[in-house]
Amino acid sequence: EAAVTQSPRNKVAVTGGKVTLSCNQTNNHNNMYWYRQDTGHGLRLIHYSYGAGSTEKGDIPDGYKASRPSQENFSLILELATPSQTSVYFCASGVIRDISNERLFFGHGTKLSVL
Amino acid sequence: QQKVQQSPESLTVSEGAMASLNCTFSDGTSDNFRWYRQHSGKGLEMLVSIFSDGEKEEGRFTAHLNRASLHVSLHIREPQPSDSAVYLCAVSMKGNYKYVFGAGTRLKVIA
Numbered sequence: 001e002a003a004v005t006q007s008p009r010n011k012v013a014v015t016g017g018k019v020t021l022s023c024n025q026t027n028n029h030n031n032m033y034w035y036r037q038d039t040g041h042g043l044r045l046i047h048y049s050y051g052a053g054s055t056e057k058g059d060i061p062d063g064y065k066a067s068r069p070s071q072e073n074f075s076l077i078l079e080l081a082t083p084s085q086t087s088v089y090f091c092a093s094g095v096i097r098d099i100s101n102e103r104l105f106f107g108h109g110t111k112l113s114v115l
Numbered sequence: 116q117q118k119v120q121q122s123p124e125s126l127t128v129s130e131g132a133m134a135s136l137n138c139t140f141s142d143g144t145s146d147n148f149r150w151y152r153q154h155s156g157k158g159l160e161m162l163v164s165i166f167s168d169g170e171k172e173e174g175r176f177t178a179h180l181n182r183a184s185l186h187v188s189l190h191i192r193e194p195q196p197s198d199s200a201v202y203l204c205a206v207s208m209k210g211n212y213k214y215v216f217g218a219g220t221r222l223k224v225i226a
Binding site for chain 1: 116164213
């Protein structure tokens with residue numbers, strides 16, 4: 001089973017501070033994703049990446065930056081954290097089994113509280 | 116923009132009874148549907164994927180897709196207390212990596 005590791009598992013930040021959430025996958029998946037999960041909204045896509053050096057905006061990119069320095073690592077950066085960014089953040093990596101299919105593997109999530 | 120809605124918000128069933136969860140989507144050109152399960156404090160585990168009308172079975176989990184009705188459902192046969200979790204529906208189009216998730220159905224299975 002593919003492994004996706006997120007760190008930290010929990011984070012408390014202050015408003016206006018910088019927060020970096022890290023994600024590592026060791027299965028050589030090209031695609032990686034950052035989602036946030038909020039009650040009533042399900043998972044919403046923030047940023048994603050097709051490979052090292054690439055980042056793409058998802059559905060709710062405002063207030064977030066992403067960085068994919070290598071195949072294994074994909075970071076989510078909040079330059080100026082706000083209380084509205086309090087959420088649970090999930091990283092996922094994807095492997096394409098055929099041209100019509102992609103399977104996502106999710107990390108355990110990072111619970112971020114911005115005070 | 117794609118809208119994915121799940122019902123009911125929560126469901127309680129007895130162990131051994133069939134559990135049925137619903138998901139409706141707004142974009143009729145969608146053709147890539149997944150059901151995920153999320154235990155409390157954990158990541159998401161994919162249960163079943165379906166790409167064409169009809170049904171797809173993976174163990175005790177069966178997905179039914181009717182694209183004309185913009186509806187995909189998940190049926191859990193002989194649910195157990197360990198199946199208590201939040202179930203999420205995800206919809207996209209083949210070749211489009213951007214999945215849209217529903218808000219989830221919280222399932223509780225009582226012994």
